[in-house]
Amino acid sequence: MLEFTYENRMPRVIFERGALRHLQREVELLGATRALVLSTPDQLPQAEMVAEKLGPRCAGVFAEAVMHVPIETARAARDEARRVGADCAVAIGGGSTIGLGKAIALESGLPILAIPTTYAGSEMTPIYGITEAGVKKTGKDPRVLPQTVLYDPELSATLPFALSVTSGINAIAHAAEGLYARDGNPIMDLLALEGIRALAQGLPRLKDQPDHTEGRDACLYGAWLCGTVLGNVGMALHHKLCHTLGGAFSLPHAETHTVILPHALAYNARAVPAVMRRIATAIGAEEAATGMWRLARSLGAPVALRDIGMRHEDLARAVELATTAAYPNPRPLEAAALRGLLERAYAGEPPGMDGQESPGAGHGGRGATLK
Ligand SMILES: NC(=O)C1=CN([C@@H]2O[C@H](COP(=O)(O)OP(=O)(O)OC[C@H]3O[C@@H](n4cnc5c(N)ncnc54)[C@H](O)[C@@H]3O)[C@@H](O)[C@H]2O)C=CC1
Numbered sequence: 001m002l003e004f005t006y007e008n009r010m011p012r013v014i015f016e017r018g019a020l021r022h023l024q025r026e027v028e029l030l031g032a033t034r035a036l037v038l039s040t041p042d043q044l045p046q047a048e049m050v051a052e053k054l055g056p057r058c059a060g061v062f063a064e065a066v067m068h069v070p071i072e073t074a075r076a077a078r079d080e081a082r083r084v085g086a087d088c089a090v091a092i093g094g095g096s097t098i099g100l101g102k103a104i105a106l107e108s109g110l111p112i113l114a115i116p117t118t119y120a121g122s123e124m125t126p127i128y129g130i131t132e133a134g135v136k137k138t139g140k141d142p143r144v145l146p147q148t149v150l151y152d153p154e155l156s157a158t159l160p161f162a163l164s165v166t167s168g169i170n171a172i173a174h175a176a177e178g179l180y181a182r183d184g185n186p187i188m189d190l191l192a193l194e195g196i197r198a199l200a201q202g203l204p205r206l207k208d209q210p211d212h213t214e215g216r217d218a219c220l221y222g223a224w225l226c227g228t229v230l231g232n233v234g235m236a237l238h239h240k241l242c243h244t245l246g247g248a249f250s251l252p253h254a255e256t257h258t259v260i261l262p263h264a265l266a267y268n269a270r271a272v273p274a275v276m277r278r279i280a281t282a283i284g285a286e287e288a289a290t291g292m293w294r295l296a297r298s299l300g301a302p303v304a305l306r307d308i309g310m311r312h313e314d315l316a317r318a319v320e321l322a323t324t325a326a327y328p329n330p331r332p333l334e335a336a337a338l339r340g341l342l343e344r345a346y347a348g349e350p351p352g353m354d355g356q357e358s359p360g361a362g363h364g365g366r367g368a369t370l371k
Pocket residue numbers: 040041042043066067068069093094095096097099117118119120121122123125126127128129155156157158159160163167230253254
């Protein structure tokens with residue numbers, strides 16, 4: 001049975017090699033005259049290049065973005081925006097920098113122009129996250145959705161291959177969960193499948209040549225589509241687990257997504273078999289979960305939680321945290337099965353395709369609110 005609600009919430013997007021040449025015009029279109037440029041300390045040279053292109057429309061550069069937007073950094077950026085009289089934020093970088101722009105917009109309503117240089121997809125979402133006293137809180141607010149996004153594949157060519165792979169799989173995860181989202185719709189399904197396909201084909205092309213033109217184009221295009229899915233429909237077990245692991249045990253964001261995704265897909269496989277077949281086709285594999293695990297391994301990405309900082313003694317706590325709050329997932333959350341999932345992910349084993357018989361499994365449609 002087909003049933004859905006569709007609403008279009010998307011930024012203006014310019015996708016072009018050398019897209020920065022449109023920067024002045026795009027800032028002007030926002031009605032802004034004093035842009036605060038944001039970046040991480042590592043990307044200061046790129047921020048300075050943006051500042052130069054903005055010329056008199058640049059009010060300053062704030063290059064202090066760090067992962068997960070600590071509240072102290074958010075406050076410092078908000079203060080700086082006020083001090084320089086900024087009327088828009090231009091964020092060049094990955095999810096950390098765009099997240100900092102969102103923290104400013106959340107308080108002030110300043111428009112954001114995002115220039116993404118990773119595949120995380122934050123530029124296409126109204127989702128923000130701010131970390132206070134070690135706890136990351138996320139929320140949704142239309143004010144933080146960037147108004148304009150300049151996608152320039154040349155800017156992602158410097159992203160190291162290993163980061164490109166984990167970031168690309170972070171993007172694939174948005175699309176994969178979008179395909180079984182309770183509030184999904186046919187448009188998002190199309191974007192999700194095309195996004196997964198583009199990344200699964202683009203990432204291997206970067207292996208021997210990280211600045212491969214078509215490879216970078218395909219990956220950034222895929223990231224746009226997958227980010228759009230994240231911004232428009234709700235996520236499920238995979239994202240919940242990754243946020244739990246990242247927040248409570250300080251595991252790195254994209255790497256955690258990379259390790260968990262095959263296992264989360266295996267967990268949900270019998271509940272949504274048609275979705276799994278579509279994912280498998282999009283990545284050119286016989287089966288979705290094992291196919292994702294093999295893709296990650298073939299690209300040299302981490303496949304074990306123990307290799308990215310997880311301690312075995314914390315697995316029990318992770319299961320507890322992941323099962324405390326109710327959230328939609330196609331298959332009910334079962335503590336024992338989740339423990340099995342995490343054990344395999346911890347050890348770097350292939351996803352377990354057994355033990356999935358559960359009372360609520362097999363409905364095969366959009367996920368139900370469970371637990
Ligand atoms: N709100 C949302 O919708 C989303 C938020 N996020 C958040 O974003 C953060 C992760 O963002 P990521 O993009 O994975 O990483 P990131 O933004 O932290 O970047 C990782 C590192 O790569 C560097 N880098 C980025 N682009 C580069 C390039 N082209 N060349 C060389 N170095 C480059 C950065 O300076 C940084 O040191 C997390 O906090 C995550 O929770 C991620 C996805 C969606």
